[in-house]
Amino acid sequence: MDASKVDLFMMMNSKYFDGFQLQSVRQMLTELPDEKWGWVQTLQFKDPTFVLIISLLAGSLGIDRFFIGDTGLGLGKLLTCGGFGIWSIVDWFLIMSAAKERNYRKLQEVSIR
Amino acid sequence: MTRKRVYFFVGVLCLVGYIRLIGHVSCGWSHVVTGCLFHRVTGVPCPSCGSTRSVLFLLKGDFLSALHANPLGYVVFLPMVVFPLWILFDLICGKDGFWRLYQSAEAVLRIKYVWMVVLVLIVTNWIWNIYKYT
Numbered sequence: 001m002d003a004s005k006v007d008l009f010m011m012m013n014s015k016y017f018d019g020f021q022l023q024s025v026r027q028m029l030t031e032l033p034d035e036k037w038g039w040v041q042t043l044q045f046k047d048p049t050f051v052l053i054i055s056l057l058a059g060s061l062g063i064d065r066f067f068i069g070d071t072g073l074g075l076g077k078l079l080t081c082g083g084f085g086i087w088s089i090v091d092w093f094l095i096m097s098a099a100k101e102r103n104y105r106k107l108q109e110v111s112i113r
Numbered sequence: 114m115t116r117k118r119v120y121f122f123v124g125v126l127c128l129v130g131y132i133r134l135i136g137h138v139s140c141g142w143s144h145v146v147t148g149c150l151f152h153r154v155t156g157v158p159c160p161s162c163g164s165t166r167s168v169l170f171l172l173k174g175d176f177l178s179a180l181h182a183n184p185l186g187y188v189v190f191l192p193m194v195v196f197p198l199w200i201l202f203d204l205i206c207g208k209d210g211f212w213r214l215y216q217s218a219e220a221v222l223r224i225k226y227v228w229m230v231v232l233v234l235i236v237t238n239w240i241w242n243i244y245k246y247t
Contacts, residue, residue, distance in 0.1 A: 060151040060159060061159060061160070070219075071219045071223060073122060075222065076123065078235070079161050079164070079188060079189055080161060080164075081149040081159050081161045084129050084133055085153075086129060087126065088150050
């Protein structure tokens with residue numbers, strides 16, 4: 001893919017990924033054929049800050065996990081009062097990187113497809 | 114979510130659940146630890162408040178009181194017995210049966226009608242919970 005398009009994507013979307021993922025995201029996009037640019041542009045990423053806010057407000061109901069797509073863990077969290085109150089606190093620190101990892105996976109799926 | 118992380122999360126969750134149960138049975142924690150962050154912050158019980166009481170009733174064989182404390186106690190009780198054993202079995206024998214169950218359960222839960230039914234059941238239970246405990 002064009003270097004200018006990759007730069008544009010990186011400028012717009014770098015906040016959705018972890019620092020250590022950025023280099024491989026750039027590489028993945030560079031190797032991607034041009035006709036997939038449309039796919040990449042329409043991807044909806046989860047905003048890690050927004051997920052953190054959800055986690056702070058409704059973390060003990062597991063809604064943060066449901067939101068990023070971890071349905072199984074979300075249900076587990078819901079059924080145990082947020083993991084007996086401990087997991088919901090632990091998740092305040094884990095959920096942002098979990099969301100970023102989800103975004104990375106999403107991009108990976110498009111590049112493989 | 115990787116396989117290792119799911120095993121870790123579920124294993125730790127079960128372990129904390131057992132510590133909590135043992136604390137309740139032998140040390141009388143019920144007056145000390147409420148555990149539920151949601152209940153402490155808002156004063157309103159969460160959908161699964163009362164499931165510890167329910168599991169305790171189930172251990173005594175009092176099925177009706179368990180149902181009245183919180184029907185989710187039944188839903189929590191079975192995984193707490195089966196999942197740790199299954200995880201141990203998988204780890205020792207190097208298999209991934211639990212991981213496949215987790216993935217297929219997630220796939221089923223993503224079907225629109227399934228999660229809508231689950232949501233309605235949980236919200237109904239929550240309303241009953243609020244009615245009972247406030």
